[in-house]
Amino acid sequence: MFNQSLIPLLPDLASYILVVNEGSFTAAAKKLGVTPSALSKTITRLENALSTKLFQRTTRQLVITQAGQKVYDQSVLMINAAQQALDVSQSDxxxxxxxxxxxxxxxxxxxxxxxxxxxxxxxxxxxxxxxxxxxxxxxxxxxxxxxxxxxxxxxxxxxxxxxxxPTNLVLCASPEYLTKNGEPTLPQDLQAHDCLYLAETERDNVWDFFKEDEYHSITVSGRYAVNHSQMRLNGVKQGLGIGIFHDFVIQEALLQGSVKPVLQDWTIKSNYHxxxxxxxxxxxxxxxxxxxxxxxxxxxxxxxxxxxxx
Known part of the structure; x- marks a missing residue:
């Protein structure tokens, strides 16, 4: 049976979802076009209606409570159902x-x-x-x-x-770099080369190589690390070392000859492979x-x- 007392809560629940997603009252209020204090009063009103605390509020951060997480999960289902109703109405x-x-x-x-x-x-x-x-x-x-x-x-x-x-990872370097420093023939040879890597996590400079039943996990090093593929590719083109890229990133560079693949008979694997x-x-x-x-x-x-x- 439909409970009409729920109707006033629906906009407040939608506002609550936005606060959780944005992580702050200020960011959510900006998207809603209201002041942070007005949005804070909305959430307080919702907490009173639900008789539960949704956030632990401090001067530095907003932490969702265990009960608040449950309310959020159910509220998301509500919004998704509303979106589906809108989609059905527009299907014609x-x-x-x-x-x-x-x-x-x-x-x-x-x-x-x-x-x-x-x-x-x-x-x-x-x-x-x-x-x-x-x-x-x-x-x-x-x-x-x-x-x-x-x-x-x-x-x-x-x-x-x-x-x-499929998407494959390709190891490559500039022709100038390979002429000056030599071309690696085995994964272990990379330890004597400058290598460019992501530097996002502690394991980004550990490269895993596979060929049939052979496996090598190589820790590489280099003077330049950046988590932006185009900047890393530019570094390789400039002869700063050897880098790993997705095939779609270096397709044009390979065709132009500004980079050359190395260790082509080995498969490289990572989280994005x-x-x-x-x-x-x-x-x-x-x-x-x-x-x-x-x-x-x-x-x-x-x-x-x-x-x-x-």
Whole structure:
């Protein structure tokens, strides 16, 4: 039986979701177009209505309580149901429309997706596209993301998976560097070379090599480390050392001859090795805007991924 007393709580619950997602009253209030004090009063009103404390508030941080997490999880389901109702109401529209938020690793976004976004938006003028550069595991519901591209051999089992093709890691250096320093013939040889790596985690300078039943885990070093693929590639082109890149990042550089692959008979593996995967939440009613985006990118990327030379 429908409880009419819940109706006044619905906008407050939606505001609560935004506070959790943004991590602060100030950021959430800015998106809602209200003052932080007004939003704080909204959350206090919600806490009183629910007879539970949603946050532990300090001067420096906002920490969600255990009860607050449960309320958040249920509130997200409510918002998703509302979104599905909106999608159903728009399903009869001939032209896909509305806002679509996608995420992708920065290197893939810059090298592969960027040239496809303009044509997509021209083809579907009623769609508003929001793009976020995000690496690693992504909580689609928490971040309000409709679909995410991932480079992985371990896709999220809780999401729908559409595999677009393989992505390989390629070790390369400039011809000038190899002429001056010699070309490695074994993974162990890299320990005598300058290597460029990500420097995001403690293990980013540990490179794993496989060939048939042989395996080597090599700790490399170098004077330059950066977690931006284009900056790292520019460093390799300038002769600063040997670097690892996804095939789609260095495709043009390989064709131009500004870099050369090394240790080609070895397979390199990392957290971002495996499949180009497009993942999204399971839904009985998929919005037309998401369906056309998936179809468009699947069709365009199938050819691009297979065309990579590595």
């Amino acid at each position: 529209h001939t032209e896909p429309s509305g806002s679509l938020t996608i995420a992708a690793p920065e290197a893939f976004l810059f090298s592969v997706l960027q040239p496809l976004i303009g044509p997509f938006l021209k083809r579907y003028p009623e769609i508003q596209l929001k793009v976020r550069a995000l690496d690693g595991d992504i909580d689609l519901l928490k971040h309000g993301i409709d679909a995410a591209f991932k480079l992985t051999d371990r896709p999220d089992e809780n999401l729908v998976l559409k595999e677009l093709g 495996g499949t180009v995967a497009l993942q999204y939440a399971q839904s009985k009613y998929m919005p037309a805007r998401l369906r056309v985006f998936i179809d468009y990118m699947s069709r365009e990327l199938a050819g691009l991924v297979k065309a990579n030379p590595a």
